[in-house]
Amino acid sequence: MATFALPSRKTQSVSAPTLPRVPALERPPGSSVRVDLAVSLTSQELYTVTAGRELQPGGCIAVSPSGVTLALGSMARQMEGRVPPHVRVLQPLQGGRVRDSQLAIRVLEHAFREAGYRGPVGPRVLLQVPNGLTDSEKRSVTEAARAAGARSVELVDQCRVAAAGANLPLLLPQASLIVHLDATSAEAAVISYGRVLDNRGLTASWQHWQGAVCDLVRRDFQVEISMFTADTLLRSVGCATPGGAEEHCSVGGRDLARGLPRKIEVSSRAVHEAIAPSLDQLAGELQSLVTSSSHEQLQDLVKNGLTLAGPGAGLKGLQDFLNDRIHLGVHVQAEGEGLLRLLREKDLRSSLLGVGRKLRLWKPTRVAAAAVLLLGLLGVTLSLAPPAAGENPLQASMAPLWKAAAPSPPVSPASAGLSQEERRRQQQIQEENDRLRSMVKLRSAPYARGGVLAARVLTYQPPGWPGMFVLDSGASQGVKVGMPVVTSEGLAGTVSSVSRESSRVRLLTHPNTVISARVGRAGAKGVLYGRNQKLCELRFLDPETKIRPGEIVTSSGLDGRYPAGIRLGEVTGLAPQKAVYSSVLVRPFASESSTEVLLLRR
Incomplete structure (x- = not known):
């Protein structure tokens, strides 16, 4: 894809005479639309405006063949034509339209971080888009911005933004x-x-x-x-x-x-x-x-x-x-002036974005009734609170009622008369027994008929690294590259490299993971891919097949590398839909807290 620079945006603007403003007819007086950040999706450089500064974080992204982000923004643009052919430099947002939803989310996340929004509370975003977007295209842009961390999203067409700036x-x-x-x-x-x-x-x-x-x-x-x-x-x-x-x-x-x-x-x-x-x-x-x-x-x-x-x-x-x-008479309006004015002037922004909206304002009587109700609930809560030192007379009078209504913690007959430390040890022993029973049950599973090898986990990779962990068994114990690794919960991954006394296992969520799988009672077939996150993606499903969250995903055995019937994970939701097939997101069953695993012989 060819990308290119544009002329300087510092073009001198000529403003028309200022005229008095009136609110739009359909906008109720006193209502407002709050915005923290404005982004122009019609600009080649993904122009971003905040209340205090103007940025150009760039709309390009460089990705590897496995989908890993290599560079974003201006750095990705400089890689165009200067990197190996397998590195793709793309612009997932072109002309206000989403070309690739996953890459568009990464680009918008980068734009939000460059604007200073790095915490859990995202910005309230105003997106400048072309006039000719369809409803589905507007919905795609809005969903991409929300997935990138935006708290709320408002759309405004570029011509009205230019009129506001002039x-x-x-x-x-x-x-x-x-x-x-x-x-x-x-x-x-x-x-x-x-x-x-x-x-x-x-x-x-x-x-x-x-x-x-x-x-x-x-x-x-x-x-x-x-x-x-x-x-x-x-x-x-x-x-x-x-x-x-x-x-x-x-x-x-x-x-x-x-x-x-x-x-x-x-x-x-x-x-x-x-x-x-x-x-x-x-x-x-x-x-x-x-x-x-x-x-x-x-x-x-x-x-x-x-x-x-x-x-x-x-x-x-x-x-x-x-x-x-x-x-x-032709007036040239500099880039960003319209968005900057919409950020600063609340009345203009509310009237412009509120054309066609019908907002319902609270009446003073409703506000007063809500306040009285909240105060009453607060008083009842304080009255029913457990008595403590320095309690007031109202709490003291309600203490017997609270003591009678408070539920007692259940105590099993076997735990009666034991101290807290003894109960904790008893619970640990019970969990260990349950884990050992599940491991013994795995040895008798149909997919373990070829034999198994027991191993312990030495270490996991630190957070942020691709999903890997190391086992205490290697070539001398019979471990080979490609052996499936299972825990009591399900498939954990595959052996990727082997040394004499240890081996490295690639987790199910690793981007290089590819497993033939099936989902649900109907047994719909697909291919499970790692996403380098906490989730996997099951692709190439029949669009006519209805798959619901919570359905179990297992290996199908069609790839010849993984036996059929191994539990992989459960469906959590739908992934972005492709043109000819559907995809779902899968949360793996195996957790990174397991200490003992079994390696399946083939």
């Missing part, structure tokens, strides 16, 4: 024209009274212009350049208007004839000729949108002008080009 009369019945040029897409919208009256997708985008520059260099110079190099040309000598002094930029590429590096010099006029057809098409689409507006809307557009927002607004001369072609 200080337009967003909540008044006055029409405003917003053009948002993103890295991969573009759209225009007419907004009035907090609503989008007309929304149209545009063909022009920064990535489209980069492709046009690559085609120009390939056609005129017989040189192949990357999207990064085309981005450099656009930022250096790219211009939307043909006039002005001609500029040149030297770049390097691959000679198509010989395949060797070659340095060329590209002029600003050549770059303008490459993007001119796209700019003409952009102007024509905006003219069609303006001419289809009503007379009242046209009057408002003449007054408020056109607001140009997004990364593509940084192209030189684009403001003058649109001003000449559409005959409207």
Whole structure:
């Protein structure tokens, strides 16, 4: 996947006159929507805004073939084209849409950590998304943000955010024209009274212009350049208007004839000729949108002008080009100003996000009744509390009632007359007996007919390391690589390496674990994969099969490495659905506190 930088976001903005604001009709007065963090999913760099600073944590992630995260953000972007082919550099959030749910969660977690939210209480997040998202796409984005740790999630379209940043009369019945040029897409919208009256997708985008520059260099110079190099040309000598002094930029590429590096010099006029057809098409689409507006809307557009927002607004001369072609005053709004204003101004945020909502406010009488009820419950609780030193008269009067109602702890006949230490030792002996009985029962299990080897666990890997533990038995005791390792609870893992007197076992949750399994009474077949966490994932299940939480997962024996019937874990919930099959999450039965295991001979 090609990734590329964008023009500087520090574009000077021109604000329209400030007009008085009124709340939206459907928003009850006094209600508010609280937000701690705003994230622009329409930006190539995953632009993040907090109340005090602006960040660009980046939307890229580098993963290994087993799915382990190698780098995030800017570091992952620098790895593009510079790492071995098996390392994938992906952007799971593109144009506000989730391409890979698991990777999108990791990217959003990184963005939240960069913004300072590392504790158990997540931020209240405002996500800027395109206007054309479907309900399922909005639901996917919201679920990804919640899974990443967000306490609450609010969505707002990018055109209304741009209108808020340009200080337009967003909540008044006055029409405003917003053009948002993103890295991969573009759209225009007419907004009035907090609503989008007309929304149209545009063909022009920064990535489209980069492709046009690559085609120009390939056609005129017989040189192949990357999207990064085309981005450099656009930022250096790219211009939307043909006039002005001609500029040149030297770049390097691959000679198509010989395949060797070659340095060329590209002029600003050549770059303008490459993007001119796209700019003409952009102007024509905006003219069609303006001419289809009503007379009242046209009057408002003449007054408020056109607001140009997004990364593509940084192209030189684009403001003058649109001003000449559409005959409207064009204002360039800097990236992040709209989100920053929504974070700071509670009334504007509540009115904008609350359009169409119906919130039910508490009446004073209901608040008073709730307070009286809570005070009454508190008084009864204090009255029924166990008597203690310094108790008040009310507690003393209720002491006999409390003593009579308090349940007595059960005492077994065998434990009568024993001290606390003796009871504790008796409980330990009982647990040890239960464990030994279960181990003896394992030896007679059908999957242990080939014989077993007993071993003890020497040590577990520290937290954060891939799931491994070490046994006190090795090659001299008959341990071999690939032998299944079971405990009294179920399958613990597989022997991955063997030395003379010890062996290393890979846990069931290790990312390299792959086991043929079946689930439920119906015996639906799938493949169990480790997730390098506390859970595993059972994939390749028939989408028509209904699987419920709590159902048992066992080995099927179809892979030839694990005998059939070994308990693996229980289903805890559904995993993100794939296109042609379904998946469920599985919690392994075997815990990391086991000290004795059995190795199955094959």
